[in-house]
Amino acid sequence: MFFNEEFETLPRPALEALQLKRLQTVLERVYASVPFYKASFDRAGIKPADVASLADLQRLPFTTKQDMRDAYPYGLFAAPMEDIVRIHASSGTTGKPTVVGYTQRDIETWTDLMARSLAAAGVHRGDIIHNAYGYGLFTGGLGAHYGAERLGASVIPISGGNTKRQIMIMKDFGSTVLTCTPSYSLFMAEAAREEGVDFRNLKLRVGIFGAEPWSEAMRGEIEEKLNLAAIDIYGLSEIMGPGVAIECIEAKHGLHIWEDHFLPEIIDPETGMWVAPGEKGELVITTITKQGIPLIRYRTRDITSLSYEPCPCGRTHARIARMSGRSDDMLIIRGVNVFPSQIEAILVGIEGVEPHYLLIVDRKDNLDTLEVQVEVDERLFSDEVKVLQGLAKRIEKEIKDMLGVTCTAKLVEPRTIARSEGKAKRVIDNRQLV
Amino acid sequence: MKVEQISVFIENKSGRLAEVTRLLGDAGVNIRALSLADTSDFGILRLIVNDREKAKTVLKENGFTVSKTEVVAVEVPDRPGGLSQILQTLDSNSINVEYMYAFVERCGENAVIIFRFDETDKAIQALQDKGFTVLAGERLYSM
Numbered sequence: 001m002f003f004n005e006e007f008e009t010l011p012r013p014a015l016e017a018l019q020l021k022r023l024q025t026v027l028e029r030v031y032a033s034v035p036f037y038k039a040s041f042d043r044a045g046i047k048p049a050d051v052a053s054l055a056d057l058q059r060l061p062f063t064t065k066q067d068m069r070d071a072y073p074y075g076l077f078a079a080p081m082e083d084i085v086r087i088h089a090s091s092g093t094t095g096k097p098t099v100v101g102y103t104q105r106d107i108e109t110w111t112d113l114m115a116r117s118l119a120a121a122g123v124h125r126g127d128i129i130h131n132a133y134g135y136g137l138f139t140g141g142l143g144a145h146y147g148a149e150r151l152g153a154s155v156i157p158i159s160g161g162n163t164k165r166q167i168m169i170m171k172d173f174g175s176t177v178l179t180c181t182p183s184y185s186l187f188m189a190e191a192a193r194e195e196g197v198d199f200r201n202l203k204l205r206v207g208i209f210g211a212e213p214w215s216e217a218m219r220g221e222i223e224e225k226l227n228l229a230a231i232d233i234y235g236l237s238e239i240m241g242p243g244v245a246i247e248c249i250e251a252k253h254g255l256h257i258w259e260d261h262f263l264p265e266i267i268d269p270e271t272g273m274w275v276a277p278g279e280k281g282e283l284v285i286t287t288i289t290k291q292g293i294p295l296i297r298y299r300t301r302d303i304t305s306l307s308y309e310p311c312p313c314g315r316t317h318a319r320i321a322r323m324s325g326r327s328d329d330m331l332i333i334r335g336v337n338v339f340p341s342q343i344e345a346i347l348v349g350i351e352g353v354e355p356h357y358l359l360i361v362d363r364k365d366n367l368d369t370l371e372v373q374v375e376v377d378e379r380l381f382s383d384e385v386k387v388l389q390g391l392a393k394r395i396e397k398e399i400k401d402m403l404g405v406t407c408t409a410k411l412v413e414p415r416t417i418a419r420s421e422g423k424a425k426r427v428i429d430n431r432q433l434v
Numbered sequence: 435m436k437v438e439q440i441s442v443f444i445e446n447k448s449g450r451l452a453e454v455t456r457l458l459g460d461a462g463v464n465i466r467a468l469s470l471a472d473t474s475d476f477g478i479l480r481l482i483v484n485d486r487e488k489a490k491t492v493l494k495e496n497g498f499t500v501s502k503t504e505v506v507a508v509e510v511p512d513r514p515g516g517l518s519q520i521l522q523t524l525d526s527n528s529i530n531v532e533y534m535y536a537f538v539e540r541c542g543e544n545a546v547i548i549f550r551f552d553e554t555d556k557a558i559q560a561l562q563d564k565g566f567t568v569l570a571g572e573r574l575y576s577m
Contacts, residue, residue, distance in 0.1 A: 376476075377499055378501060380499075381499045381500075381501050382501070383441035383478055383480060383503045383550065385478060389473065392475075411443075411445075411476050413443060413497065414497055415497045416445065
């Protein structure tokens, strides 16, 4: 089902003409209003007027998450603060999060695109949407909420947590659509089983899952356990939030990226050059309609491929493959972004802790787990049990406070964490996601 | 009047304790007393040995985290109530016992208990004032 049939099925030549026009407009705009872009374009020796085709995009410099951090909080905003009506920030980062601002028109666009995404997943007026994405600085909750309302569906803003109550409400309110992270959906299924609630007796028809990587195998498990069609959605706060791309219910094969607003490229993360069509690489997105914080060639660090094959659903927008990894070391643990360097910074901050550590990520009972192993050297060691246990508790607490992720700290003997050529392996991810 | 104890961090996995005792045995270090405090994840092995420097060196060389701690060895009359009198003395002086364990050898007619106090000097003074015998380290290592 279409929400905006004209734009969703725009023939490629017309779509590309629109993209170029919008790209040229946004380039002029950021060059004039954001000092960062003026400086970076000047360094690259390119002016907005030099971009005469979509292929010229390759000549523009990239924008990275670090650029956003350096510009903290508002340095990359292209609209005056009087025009910003909403501020979100990326979840779970120490020190400086990445901050994004939306003008009223940006919110309208996001709402429309989220409504478009929900419609593509088969959601319609009359549906009852159980929105278990977190509400707050995280874009998930509010993004899905506004889109659901725009579509004319009934939205239950339940947010995350209190799983027993979630199940009761889902059952009593007759929810037909579930929106949450894929791992939380399986956690719910388990909790429902314990409560004696059978998903086959619920009215759920569609689940829209995102904010963390998942696999085809997991889709099969979710569809079986929750008795619904599981749809993959993609988004990131830097670009907009949820609703950047979504699978259509007709094909469930690749996520349509809304190309009238986002210009996707796939690059080799090492060289920065375009890969051959259809090949895997890092997804780079340029926002071509955003006003608050337009991003030019933003490196998402997500690994995927891009397909322009026609889709049975009739949409002409390219499809990105299910995300198959990251080109950096970022971990997504229960929907929270975690960089090993953040944990290292916390460990250094704890008096005496030499940052010789290992992160072990796993998935138990459908929930991600994080174990932080820390080697106990002489400065940390005590002959008293309570002192060492206190140290482990403190590590757990500081990581929870700073990153918002629950972990268990395990103290290990020195030199038990493998070192290779001077640089230790910092992460073991045992989750079988791809 | 203090005794030097060696403490070793041991991960809770099989063979680690055996490794410590093997290393000490091979180095000719004799263990005079020991206690093991354990949790689900790790243990702390506390040792009184005849040759502290050698023990420390060999364990460190083999990657163990080792520290030295000052503890107190007290002679305890080997009869009912013997230990109780000592603990009452400590309690009336508001001294906390972090942990304690028994020494293997007897000292004449008396048993020997190793104590770790929160205030070591104050504890020694209080015990001696009450007439208890606090053993010097040198005597203990060679017992």
